[in-house]
Amino acid sequence: MNIFILFLIPYVAFAKLEIEIFGLAKCPHTNILFKNQLGPFFAKKNHQKLADDVKIDWHIIPTGTKQVNGKVVATCPHGTLECELAKFQACAKKYSNFTTGIVTVSCIQGGKLEDIEKCLENHEKREEIRNCGVSQHGEDLLFGEHMMRSKIAPNSYHIPWVQINGERNTEAETDFFKIICGFQQMKNTCSSTSQ
Template sequence: MTKVAVFLLTIPIVFAGDLLEVFGIARCPDTSRFVKNQLIPFYQKFNADFSSDFKLDFHAVPTGGSNVEGHYVNKCLHGKIECALNKLQMCAKKHISKDWMVTAGCIQGLKAYEAALACLPDTEEGQKVKTCAETQEGEYVLNDENSYRYNVAPGSAWLPWIQVNGVRNRDAEYHLKTVVCQLESMKNQEMCKEEGKK
């Protein structure tokens, strides 16, 4: 019997509004600092005020991968634990219908897989995330994130890599709200009115 590996290529879906994307890895201190200090607090405080023409997204990415005994296995900068955490984050993105980013933020920077499992909701969705992360589904989900990264952010050597509408924005790493409030889709939102007065 011949085993055939299937590699999925993610084709970027064009979002018509303003798109702010964060590419990072679970054990990276710089990514963790940004996610914990800016991304998640910003998301939790303001996501209800996001314009329908603004999208905020997070991508946990591996460094590559290969076929191992007929199964695809990702490789990550900080080893197998990081890949396991990245898979949990991206499986949360796939299977949690609301506020998956909060779950991904909880997982960010942890050192142990068991600690990360405690971040999952105690629901059917949480169980789907765990199953996804511990099977080939998780490997392919993570591989898809990496394919997407190299399609839309081929120069993303530094992590976190933050880009707005396809262009890296270094200021966003330190001044996320200010950058968001300069966007055409967001500048008239309630959350940005005080920003405009500065």
């Protein structure tokens, strides 16, 4: 009996599913991932919590930073608008539960600043997100996303970048739910309603 328990413990630890998604606010490929897959899927699942052994996190990132008047400011490959949108996305992530956050971020993704009001109109924390998105706090959150990328995906040279249990999965970058719905931990989430 004791031998069985010793073998069971490593298996249980390995059974956790950790998914990290990195994207850019104006990147056409990130737009497809968020607007065509993540947003619609989780909008249908808004009522449902992910299983305890599943962690999905997303990071809308800048690609660098610079100092302006003694403060850290994000830099983005698609210009200033991309960084402005990314700040609102980082703020939506902070002030939302998982599914509401990913739906809101998907709505903002690839858009214009004028689109943000529409994306926030039904959000219970819309004022906090609005204020955060135009503040240094939003800039700091975006910098935090940049640092997270450096820490957990330092070799991520292609965006979007999807890691499953610490390893890049290129197929998940284009067909996210085909891949993650193949994991046992996602069976209930994926099968409760059709995509």
